[in-house]
Amino acid sequence: MDRLAGDSSSFKLPLQHSFMATTATTESLEVRVKRLEQEKAALEQEVRALRLEQSIALASAPAGGARAQKQQEQQQQQCANTNGGAATNDLTASSAFAPFEKVAALTNPEIARYGRQLILPGFGIQAQMDLRNCSMLVVGAGGLGASCALYLGAAGVGRLGIVDHDTVDISNLHRQVIHNEARQGMSKARSAALSVQLLNPHCEVIVHELVLESSNAQEIINAYDIVIDATDNVATRYLLNDASVLGQKPLVSGSALRLDGQLTIYNYRGGPCYRCLFPTPPPSETVTNCSDGGVLGVVPGIIGCLQALEAIKIATGLNKEDPPTMTLFSANSSTMFRTIKLRKRKAECIMCGDSPTITKLIDYVRFCGSSATDKTPDLFLIPFNERITCQSYNEVLKGRVPHLLLDVREKVQFDICSLPSSLNIPLKALPNELEKVKASLEGQPDRPVYVVCRRGNDSQPAVRILQENGITTGEVKDMVGGLERWSNTIDPDFPKY
């Protein structure tokens, strides 16, 4: 022992190993070397995963002044140095246009990872190989894309592209479980890609931080085998449909709102395209987004899982030659799932029919009359001089000027928060409840009425209704920017949702 202790420490390990090797006669040196190499590879993998997590924590840490900034840069530098320049956490290095390398066999770590799928009758090594050699594009890293991308990455898809232009917001996290609290403000495409990489480093993830539009969609879609529509707006749904038809890609389309979800595969095996079913886009005022209509977080999660499942079935040939269907999910129905038979491809469809008239991508924002995001646009129905700013209304409150504050939000929103002594009559009910408004003027026919809603949109038609019915001889104005702006500019303690 003294002799060993006197040696330089760097010799200890090799000595111990050679000692053990000479005594362990049951294993050849060759086997031991191989096993150690495997252990080394596994450790390296773990180090890469930890580095990745570390880089995320650094990238999204709130900047706390110049000193913190500098410290952060130093840490990142250290992180990059110790990483030996490995490309694992440099997601932008991967390009959808670099050739996708297909393989003839799975590696042992892959076999260990996918074992439960490999022993699944009807799936097995062939289906796993099909997945490995397949590339898929998930458009949208929101509620649908979150579960979809995670499961596709975990299942062993060889190359997974993720498109999103938006950044992570705290109000996303109840449903977009691929992101997390620390990644607020980070690009959703990047955050989703990091999560998939952390889950399964064998999946090559490609980040597309952009708004998919006519100028870039075709090139991107052509680079993949299967397209997954996990978007949140009508314009992008038509764009994806047309680009998928032109690029001859199956399109796995999902959508969700409130407690309902829908799932369809378009442009696949003689089935319809989106335009066969819906030749003209819905009027934009009939379209509700999650931000205005609400959505139970698990609902898009369920539909995203179904999309991942259908994409896997297409990639592996697991799906039978069923006629085209649409699956409807309704969380509070007695039958939660319902599958309906759909028409086949329409011969007269202008997109996928026998003589299509659309042969390249068009202007989808114009075609749909709505923007390619799910953000609620500001309405400008009434002139500014018939509106009141948050600041001016605050003066009215401070000066104790007698008035009526009418809140036209739905009751479910009013119950979350409201301004003191406001009267709640939802816009929809207003025409039938004008008497209630009159009664609230307390016999003062010239009392001013101020109308408020969440963002200053619904309050505008409400003003018109009140004016047309001569509710008061005093002024009728609505609050610009609504309660959201009230919270931003006057009372930071007033909750936003």
Next chain:
Amino acid sequence: MSQSDTTLRIELQFSGGMELLFDNQKTIHAKVPALFPVDVSTENKHAATIRDLISWTANNLLKERPELFIGVDGSVRSGILVLVNGADWELEGELEYELEDRDEIVFISTLHGG
């Protein structure tokens, strides 16, 4: 004529947000006239079609905002899919499908959120 000859029992279902236009009812068991138009003499009537059902539903059951239900040419607005007994109405003749007693007609608004 007995009651069953003059009306058809139709189960109407609304989903994807359509139910909000019908007082939040997801299912309505309706008694729909078997012959249309209702206000002309018998020899000028025809058997009820989905086209008739749509306007009858709008006039008798719809609670609000008809523009979110009715479209052009007596059809539903774009973005609504109609199912006849569980199948896309395109497979059944769309607007001209003749209703039968105990048919199930579903109106689904397509969703776009995600």
